[in-house]
Amino acid sequence: QHGRLKVKSTAQQEEQKRQEREKKLKIFVAVRDACFSKRKEGIWDDEALKLTQQVLSSNPDFATLWNYRKEILMHQETVKEKDEVQTIYGAELSFLESCLQTNPKSYGSWYHRGWVSSRMPKPDWARELTLCDRCLSLDERNFHCWDYRRMVVKMSGVSVDQELAFTDRLIGSNFSNYSSWHYRSTLLPLLHPESPEPPSPCLKPLLKEYELVQNAFFTDPNDQSAWFYYRWLLGRAEREDMISCVYVSRDEERVAVAFSRPVNSVGLLLVLDGQPQRVEWRSVHPRFKHSPLWICDLPPGTISDISYEHNLTVHWTEKHIHRDCALYTGRTESYCRDSAMDQELFRSELSVEKTSVLQSELQSCNQLQELEPLNKWCSLTIILLMRALDPLGYEKEMLAHFQTLREVDSMRSAYYSDLCSKFMIENTILKMEYAEVRVFSISDKNLTTLCHLDQLLLVTHINLSSNQLQRLPPQFAMLQCLEVLEADNNSIENLEGLYHLPKLEEVLLKNNKLIAAKHHQQSAMPLASCPKLKRLDLRGNPVTQIANVESELAELLPAVKDLLL
Amino acid sequence: MAAEELPSEFDVVILGTGLVESVVAAACSRVGQRVLHLDRRSYYAANWASFTFNGLLTWIQQHHESQSEEVQDRSSLLEEGEELIYLCNSDSASISNLQTHDFVQSQAPHTDGEEPETAQPQPPTAPSQSEPVRKKISYTHLVKEGRRFNIDLVSKLMFSRGSLVDLLIKSNVSRYAEFKNITRILTYRNGNTEQVPCSRADVFASRQLSVVEKRKLMRFLTSCVEETEEQQVYNGRPYLEFLRDQHLGDNLQHFLLHSIAMVTEDTPTEVGLTSTRHFLRSLGRYGNTPFLFPVYGLGEIPQCFCRMCAVFGGIYCLRHSVQCLLVDKNTNRCKGVIDSRGQRISCSHFVVEDGFVSAERKKVATPPRSISRAVLITDASILPSDSDQQVSMVTVPPIAAGSPSVTMVELCSATMTCAPGTYLVHLTCQSVGSAHEDLSPVVTRMFHTSESHDQDERPSVLWCLYFNMADGSAAQVEGHDLPSNVHMCSGPDGGLGHEHAITQAQSIFDKILPQEDFCPPAPNPEDIIYTEEETKKEGVEEEEEKETTKEGEEEEEEKTNEEEKETKKEKEEEEEETKPLKEE
Numbered sequence A: 001q002h003g004r005l006k007v008k009s010t011a012q013q014e015e016q017k018r019q020e021r022e023k024k025l026k027i028f029v030a031v032r033d034a035c036f037s038k039r040k041e042g043i044w045d046d047e048a049l050k051l052t053q054q055v056l057s058s059n060p061d062f063a064t065l066w067n068y069r070k071e072i073l074m075h076q077e078t079v080k081e082k083d084e085v086q087t088i089y090g091a092e093l094s095f096l097e098s099c100l101q102t103n104p105k106s107y108g109s110w111y112h113r114g115w116v117s118s119r120m121p122k123p124d125w126a127r128e129l130t131l132c133d134r135c136l137s138l139d140e141r142n143f144h145c146w147d148y149r150r151m152v153v154k155m156s157g158v159s160v161d162q163e164l165a166f167t168d169r170l171i172g173s174n175f176s177n178y179s180s181w182h183y184r185s186t187l188l189p190l191l192h193p194e195s196p197e198p199p200s201p202c203l204k205p206l207l208k209e210y211e212l213v214q215n216a217f218f219t220d221p222n223d224q225s226a227w228f229y230y231r232w233l234l235g236r237a238e239r240e241d242m243i244s245c246v247y248v249s250r251d252e253e254r255v256a257v258a259f260s261r262p263v264n265s266v267g268l269l270l271v272l273d274g275q276p277q278r279v280e281w282r283s284v285h286p287r288f289k290h291s292p293l294w295i296c297d298l299p300p301g302t303i304s305d306i307s308y309e310h311n312l313t314v315h316w317t318e319k320h321i322h323r324d325c326a327l328y329t330g331r332t333e334s335y336c337r338d339s340a341m342d343q344e345l346f347r348s349e350l351s352v353e354k355t356s357v358l359q360s361e362l363q364s365c366n367q368l369q370e371l372e373p374l375n376k377w378c379s380l381t382i383i384l385l386m387r388a389l390d391p392l393g394y395e396k397e398m399l400a401h402f403q404t405l406r407e408v409d410s411m412r413s414a415y416y417s418d419l420c421s422k423f424m425i426e427n428t429i430l431k432m433e434y435a436e437v438r439v440f441s442i443s444d445k446n447l448t449t450l451c452h453l454d455q456l457l458l459v460t461h462i463n464l465s466s467n468q469l470q471r472l473p474p475q476f477a478m479l480q481c482l483e484v485l486e487a488d489n490n491s492i493e494n495l496e497g498l499y500h501l502p503k504l505e506e507v508l509l510k511n512n513k514l515i516a517a518k519h520h521q522q523s524a525m526p527l528a529s530c531p532k533l534k535r536l537d538l539r540g541n542p543v544t545q546i547a548n549v550e551s552e553l554a555e556l557l558p559a560v561k562d563l564l565l
Numbered sequence B: 001m002a003a004e005e006l007p008s009e010f011d012v013v014i015l016g017t018g019l020v021e022s023v024v025a026a027a028c029s030r031v032g033q034r035v036l037h038l039d040r041r042s043y044y045a046a047n048w049a050s051f052t053f054n055g056l057l058t059w060i061q062q063h064h065e066s067q068s069e070e071v072q073d074r075s076s077l078l079e080e081g082e083e084l085i086y087l088c089n090s091d092s093a094s095i096s097n098l099q100t101h102d103f104v105q106s107q108a109p110h111t112d113g114e115e116p117e118t119a120q121p122q123p124p125t126a127p128s129q130s131e132p133v134r135k136k137i138s139y140t141h142l143v144k145e146g147r148r149f150n151i152d153l154v155s156k157l158m159f160s161r162g163s164l165v166d167l168l169i170k171s172n173v174s175r176y177a178e179f180k181n182i183t184r185i186l187t188y189r190n191g192n193t194e195q196v197p198c199s200r201a202d203v204f205a206s207r208q209l210s211v212v213e214k215r216k217l218m219r220f221l222t223s224c225v226e227e228t229e230e231q232q233v234y235n236g237r238p239y240l241e242f243l244r245d246q247h248l249g250d251n252l253q254h255f256l257l258h259s260i261a262m263v264t265e266d267t268p269t270e271v272g273l274t275s276t277r278h279f280l281r282s283l284g285r286y287g288n289t290p291f292l293f294p295v296y297g298l299g300e301i302p303q304c305f306c307r308m309c310a311v312f313g314g315i316y317c318l319r320h321s322v323q324c325l326l327v328d329k330n331t332n333r334c335k336g337v338i339d340s341r342g343q344r345i346s347c348s349h350f351v352v353e354d355g356f357v358s359a360e361r362k363k364v365a366t367p368p369r370s371i372s373r374a375v376l377i378t379d380a381s382i383l384p385s386d387s388d389q390q391v392s393m394v395t396v397p398p399i400a401a402g403s404p405s406v407t408m409v410e411l412c413s414a415t416m417t418c419a420p421g422t423y424l425v426h427l428t429c430q431s432v433g434s435a436h437e438d439l440s441p442v443v444t445r446m447f448h449t450s451e452s453h454d455q456d457e458r459p460s461v462l463w464c465l466y467f468n469m470a471d472g473s474a475a476q477v478e479g480h481d482l483p484s485n486v487h488m489c490s491g492p493d494g495g496l497g498h499e500h501a502i503t504q505a506q507s508i509f510d511k512i513l514p515q516e517d518f519c520p521p522a523p524n525p526e527d528i529i530y531t532e533e534e535t536k537k538e539g540v541e542e543e544e545e546k547e548t549t550k551e552g553e554e555e556e557e558e559k560t561n562e563e564e565k566e567t568k569k570e571k572e573e574e575e576e577e578t579k580p581l582k583e584e
Helices: A012-042 A046-060 A063-079 A082-102 A107-119 A126-139 A145-155 A160-173 A178-191 A198-221 A224-234 A352-371 A376-391 A395-408 A412-435 A475-480 A549-556 B019-032 B053-064 B139-144 B161-171 B202-205 B209-225 B239-246 B249-260 B269-282 B300-311 B435-446 B501-510 B531-536 B540-574
Strands: A243-249 A255-265 A268-272 A281-283 A291-297 A310-316 A321-327 A332-336 A440-441 A461-463 A484-486 A506-508 A535-537 A562-564 B012-015 B035-039 B082-086 B095-102 B179-181 B185-190 B192-195 B289-292 B315-318 B322-328 B333-339 B343-346 B347-354 B371-377 B392-396 B406-411 B423-430 B461-470 B488-489
Touching: A012 A046, A012 A063, A046 A063, A046 A082, A063 A082, A107 A145, A107 A160, A145 A178, A145 A562, A160 A178, A160 B202, A178 A198, A178 A224, A178 B249, A198 A224, A198 A352, A198 B202, A198 B209, A243 A310, A243 A321, A255 A310, A291 A475, A352 A376, A352 B209, A352 B488, A376 A395, A412 A440, A549 A562, A549 B139, A562 B300, B012 B019, B012 B333, B019 B035, B019 B161, B019 B300, B019 B347, B019 B488, B019 B501, B035 B300, B035 B392, B035 B501, B053 B139, B053 B531, B082 B333, B095 B435, B139 B461, B161 B300, B161 B501, B185 B249, B185 B435, B202 B209, B239 B249, B300 B315, B322 B347, B333 B347, B343 B423, B347 B501, B371 B435, B406 B435, B423 B435, B435 B461, B488 B501
Parallel strands: A440 A461, A461 A484, A484 A506, A506 A535, A535 A562, B012 B035, B012 B347, B035 B315, B185 B392, B347 B488
Antiparallel strands: A243 A255, A243 A332, A255 A291, A268 A310, A281 A291, A310 A321, A321 A332, B082 B322, B095 B461, B179 B289, B185 B192, B322 B333, B333 B343, B371 B423, B371 B461, B392 B406, B406 B423
């Protein structure tokens, strides 16, 4: 057409590009081979530096060549003056900068930069820090740069205050930045080491953090990063390692020891009446190598005579702690423990100030909830705050919030149900301990899972009826004192946890989903391992539909007198 | 082009180098039209131009001595069946009420002497003794540093998703300029200048909003992007009423009405929402505010399009005008033009800036609307912050009933529009009275002038200029008493964005070349094939054009050399953080 410009067609452009690529490839291969042969010959000269530079500048992820460069540079260190070495390393840094421009996420370049910086006679850390800041301003999520930056900060001794200000800046420009929030969570404990006395100076910075993170989640309540950081801020104190309970039973000649966290049995020592005992520690189920509960059998006859008093001590040599337990005359069992209440197990350790802080945090979250009734992060945080403040007092509100959560975030409804179950079990444990009984009853509460079973070591009667449980997990075997299990009207199809329960006499499993005994020998009928089982109710389970199930069960469980099918 | 004769045949002749004319020129040239682009003035961009400080003083001077050239009779050049339409040769009608003040202690002559009689005389007040010590910059200094200024006659900003930015990207014209983000949006309220939180990061960082307000604001901003039935209920009712019913509180209502929607209290809801959406759509594309500003000033933009036109063969002549149009009596179409040298040039379309069309042929809104403008050079930012290189957009709601709402743009030296240590402040509003009447109340409130005697922290005005400019949106595209192939372009409108100009340019282009694409992407220079064989095949005509192409490019070179070479080097040293426009 008249007067039009002629423009190369895409095919022409492609062809041109292809030719250029081929030419480049030829050069690349030639230079690469030259580098390899030089390395083989052990030549560490300037030319080798030039050649490797040529290849690396087009492909900065060529680790072998970076290594070759390291060899060359280390060789130069030995033959050249200090000033010259400094210049060489300086040149290396500017070369690396150009590599980072081609690929800001090159592992090879960042790693080599770290190596150079740490070897340089007079490293210019300020310059490195500026470089990192520039990179992060281009891509705040470049984790290579974050890594390198941490190294620079460490080497140059940048103060924690300055670093905190740095995260302030990054969060200010875009608060959806996990890296920065996380970095804060590592800096704050350094800046304000948790000191028990006096607690007040720690409060002010904490309040400032709450304010900062609140600004973020009020601005955008759907942004997760702020909520996660908030949860870290609210986080509970680490629980100290301890032996929470020692239980001894005369009949079984057995000792059970509960710990504040899962441990292995290394370093456990049992002393009976001043005599160290040679015993074999085992967990309650072969599946657990780590467990919060360990048991051992005493040599037969050591404590069986009821007219003797015995003094037991369990030593946890690894942590230099121990716990005593006395078994008095005439008693068949004894225990010594800290209850969940004593340990404040299910809530943070709160000072009076912190309680008031959390109270006001709860208020602002409620305020946000009013504005954003469908925000799941807000509801969940409210639940956590309520748990920390008063788990029993807020039970009703908590259940309502869980209901909202299941509705607005139906994809995770099972997660919320499990979490709700966990909190309900915690509450029931607290109630049980207030009442000072050994009966644990939590029926008709929509439980979907069982947890905290290590806390139920002493329970003799448990009622789990009318929930939505599908299994009695292996942890259930921690209920070493259990005599009666009521679990009617659930969906239980797996009895794995009813494993070697020494005192279990009665098991009520009406209207569950237990199937054929034979096919599920492993999972359905570990009951055979419970020596004292006398009464078993399996009415309303699919298993009862099987022909000659009665005889099969009788064969499997000869001790059971009362079998209801 | 000296005394050289111009070719006598073109497809499109364009008179005036304002934004609309320049875009039309680029668009026509890009699709192969032979374009002759003329301007009577000695500078590009007409009322869209930017001037150095000294250049602006000359411009002011020129407007005071309105020169009228003698109209030469060209009827001797008429052929049979033709008649002449004379164009007017003075465009000064679009500018009125010019007056300047300088408030710096100096021995330099005051420019006030040049005030026209029509303007309210503002006798230069003697510099008072109480003036703050920080005032160190003298008038001589301003003149000496004059080349560092690029003072725009119009004050506009580019919406990041506005039609100008889209056009710059689409056409690749963006490669000829660099841009900076407006870094913050401010508003004047209860006697204070406050930052308006509009982006997510701003809202997060804002100290004046409570967390609940933050939530409400964010929620409003996210929700109003979508049209809802709830909003429709408010159609025809004031936007302010709609905002009130959202329970937003006074703070947020102010921000949303004046700074984000940038409308008045009685603007209907649907209009308010549309402009809120326009604002929000532009947010976050290039930064924390929705606006961009071209480095070296807005006058760059028309020039970029001219450059594009020249690259594709357009011929440029400044100080060269068209005296009259040759009209075919039978068809009432313009056959060609007679230029200021008496040369007859034939063309199929003639595009003209409205200032050259005599008033009786134009159809304009009555009463004629105009824009009030003020340009200030100050010594400090109206809201000092950590960085002294902020570029701020400030909305000033009416300070009294009946006064206009004022848009203010404060530019720092990083935009290459003012000397380091100074700020360039543009004020714009729809005229109610003269520029001085409309804007000086705002100036005296927000700045320290020698008229305001109280000592304070406000920035001092070193020099200022007031003038009125005809509102380009008052001129209509249709209905003028002109041949059908003569297209009139209006000057700058009062709006903040460039929508009016770009829409007009496109509609003119569509009338000239209804089948053609408007500003398709220009190819990369390396992809253009120049083969002699092909040009020969297509004949002599083509070869001629080749030459003109060259000339065009030379012309373009000339332009760059003349206007930019001297200052460019110094400028480049200070440059930083300029952003090339790219499609994301």
